[in-house]
Amino acid sequence: MAAYRTHLAGGTLAGLALGINSFIGGSVGALQLALVVLAGTAGGLVPDLDHDSSLPSRFLFTLAAAAIPALLLYLLPLPGLTQAALLWLVAVLLIRFPLQWLFQACTVHRGIFHSLPGLGIFVAGLYLLFPETQPSLRVAVAQSAALGYGSHLLLDHVSARSFEDRLLRRPRRGRSPFKLVGASPTSTMLAWGLLALLVLLIVTQQWPEGP
Numbered sequence: 001m002a003a004y005r006t007h008l009a010g011g012t013l014a015g016l017a018l019g020i021n022s023f024i025g026g027s028v029g030a031l032q033l034a035l036v037v038l039a040g041t042a043g044g045l046v047p048d049l050d051h052d053s054s055l056p057s058r059f060l061f062t063l064a065a066a067a068i069p070a071l072l073l074y075l076l077p078l079p080g081l082t083q084a085a086l087l088w089l090v091a092v093l094l095i096r097f098p099l100q101w102l103f104q105a106c107t108v109h110r111g112i113f114h115s116l117p118g119l120g121i122f123v124a125g126l127y128l129l130f131p132e133t134q135p136s137l138r139v140a141v142a143q144s145a146a147l148g149y150g151s152h153l154l155l156d157h158v159s160a161r162s163f164e165d166r167l168l169r170r171p172r173r174g175r176s177p178f179k180l181v182g183a184s185p186t187s188t189m190l191a192w193g194l195l196a197l198l199v200l201l202i203v204t205q206q207w208p209e210g211p
């Protein structure tokens, strides 16, 4: 399993490559380039979220606890400062504690969400999150996230076997992260069901009148 720093570098490089490519192609501007790179970095870190004490898990939950309440305050027009402060506090506490515990209780490290359907769920979810954004930016962000997530799975796949293992043609220990099914049928069905739902949402968002 590759280390956190390796994944951070892999995801950021993937995001940079895609961002620069989109910038040169004219589909994103200079400011939007940062968003595209960030999506790649997030993609590189997200698969290890299910590792309860991993640095990415702690980092991303801390980031979510800061970013989501801020986004809520931006989206919801609130009458006064007291209400805004209260909403912010409740949102921070909810994300930092019950949500994180629930997530950790429901996931197994390197389970079905550390796999190809996991990649699909992350990318489709990210694409759906900003319906009002300009389509070329949404596509670039989704592509960068996919590339970052893919870089994570590839790094884990490669580092699961040492050079010596390869040389001696030893079989790999454990399963490749490029798996399509998880250890339990329930988690596999849940992941594929969620992915199908997200794809359906994208299709209905893209073609409200039907394709």
Ligand SMILES: [Zn+2]
Pocket: 001, 047, 048, 114, 152, 156
């Ligand atoms: Zn991993």
